Amino acid sequence: MLCEMCGKEVPFTKAVIVEGTKLNVCQNCARFGDDFRSGSGTGAPMGASVVEERLQRRERRMQTKDVYAGTASVEMVEDYGRIVREARERKGLEQEEFANSISEKKGIIAKVETNSLIPDDKLVRKLEKALDVKLRETVQAGAVTGSSGSGAGMTLSHFIKKE
Ligand SMILES: [Zn+2]
Known part of the structure; x- marks a missing residue:
């Protein structure tokens, strides 16, 4: 008979469960799997713990990958105006x-305050410094679907970490 795991020709095989599959x-x-005939407990269930450990390790690996899949990006807060x-x-x-105090035009400030102009990096820094406010926030990539339009605010806020 052929061993379905290592492929060796052996005088007899044993039915075991390996990660949910009968082999x-x-x-x-056989020690890598669970005894197929459950309940017949002569040998210690070595296999069970090996498989369990392997499954746990696989799960952990997947979780770890998820954590690092998303990268944080910095975006304007929604109500910066x-x-x-x-x-x-x-x-x-x-x-x-x-506007004069930060060497900008009044029109620019007016637009920013009504959210009709997204200030560029330089202006954001100027505004933050002059007003002692935070206008940007760190957003986890993957949490954001689509552009930062209105309506997504409620769900987005769950993922947003204030800097
Ligand atoms: Zn084998």
Whole structure:
């Protein structure tokens, strides 16, 4: 008879369960599987723990892979306009005064405050520094489906880590 695991020709095989599949294997390979005839317990169930351990290891490997599959990216917070406006008002500055103080045009600030202009990197840093606010957040890739439009806010917020 042929061992279905190692392929060796042997005088007799034994039916065992290896990772959910019934195999007829040689005496040597039998220890890798669960005894097919459950309940007949002469030998210690060595095989069970070997398979279990192997399955656990496989599971762990898959989890680990999941964790590292997503990379974090930095994105603008959804209500950056409101944050800028409120922070500016807290400082008691008019749009124009504030714009002048950071060498920007009033129109730019007005657009940012109504979320109709996404500030570039440089402007974000200027605004954050001048107003002492955070306008960006770290988002785990994979959590975001589609562009950052309205409506996705509720589900997104579960995945968002504030910096
Ligand atoms: Zn074998």
